[in-house]
Amino acid sequence: AQSVTQLGSHVSVSEGALVLLRCNYSSSVPPYLFWYVQYPNQGLQLLLKYTSAATLVKGINGFEAEFKKSETSFHLTKPSAHMSDAAEYFCAVSVGTGGFKTIFGAGTRLFVKA
Amino acid sequence: DTAVSQTPKYLVTQMGNDKSIKCEQNLGHDTMYWYKQDSKKFLKIMFSYNNKELIINETVPNRFSPKSPDKAHLNLHINSLELGDSAVYFCASSQGAGPSFGQGTRLTVV
Numbered sequence: 001a002q003s004v005t006q007l008g009s010h011v012s013v014s015e016g017a018l019v020l021l022r023c024n025y026s027s028s029v030p031p032y033l034f035w036y037v038q039y040p041n042q043g044l045q046l047l048l049k050y051t052s053a054a055t056l057v058k059g060i061n062g063f064e065a066e067f068k069k070s071e072t073s074f075h076l077t078k079p080s081a082h083m084s085d086a087a088e089y090f091c092a093v094s095v096g097t098g099g100f101k102t103i104f105g106a107g108t109r110l111f112v113k114a
Numbered sequence: 115d116t117a118v119s120q121t122p123k124y125l126v127t128q129m130g131n132d133k134s135i136k137c138e139q140n141l142g143h144d145t146m147y148w149y150k151q152d153s154k155k156f157l158k159i160m161f162s163y164n165n166k167e168l169i170i171n172e173t174v175p176n177r178f179s180p181k182s183p184d185k186a187h188l189n190l191h192i193n194s195l196e197l198g199d200s201a202v203y204f205c206a207s208s209q210g211a212g213p214s215f216g217q218g219t220r221l222t223v224v
Contacts, residue, residue, distance in 0.1 A: 032211040043215035094211040104157040
């Protein structure tokens with residue numbers, strides 16, 4: 001069965017520092033992988049997605065993620081954190097056919113210190 | 115112009131009541147979903163519809179009944195509400211992988 005594990009429920013960085021949010025997946029077939037961001041009291045917004053094309057995926061707001069099959073990882077990075085990046089981040093994997101059941105990780109809360 | 119909209123945004127109700135949440139998407143997607151997010155932010159899929167047909171039903175109590183009158187709408191009716199139903203319910207839609215989410219309905223059962 002497919003699953004996704006986010007390492008670290010909370011990550012704290014200083015403004016201007018590198019952001020690294022870790023995600024490992026488990027899938028018996030080539031997966032589709034996603035990162036979503038959720039700001040307080042809002043829905044989830046798609047940051048980026050991997051759909052078996054380029055392994056380095058660029059998303060919105062300066063975020064990018066690299067698909068590494070050998071490590072079964074899809075870590076999210078941003079070179080320089082901004083205060084507005086403080087939010088909950090979810091890694092997700094799509095499984096199955098037809099409707100694409102999307103399974104989410106437990107989320108990582110990103111704190112950005114001034 | 116909101117892509118996935120759900121109403122109401124907030125819902126406070128007493129145990130035992132029946133309530134509905136409505137969802138509409140204007141993206142032309144074939145697939146719609148209901149997700150439940152608990153107090154720890156954990157997101158779990160409840161139902162998935164493809165072209166008005168139920169394709170995923172994830173061991174959700176029978177008190178929860180989704181209805182899709184057409185491809186653009188997916189409503190969720192909940193009977194005999196319990197305290198444990200308190201959560202944020204998200205509607206989403208997709209055309210292939212990567213759902214687009216609505217803003218959520220915060221349901222509080224008292």
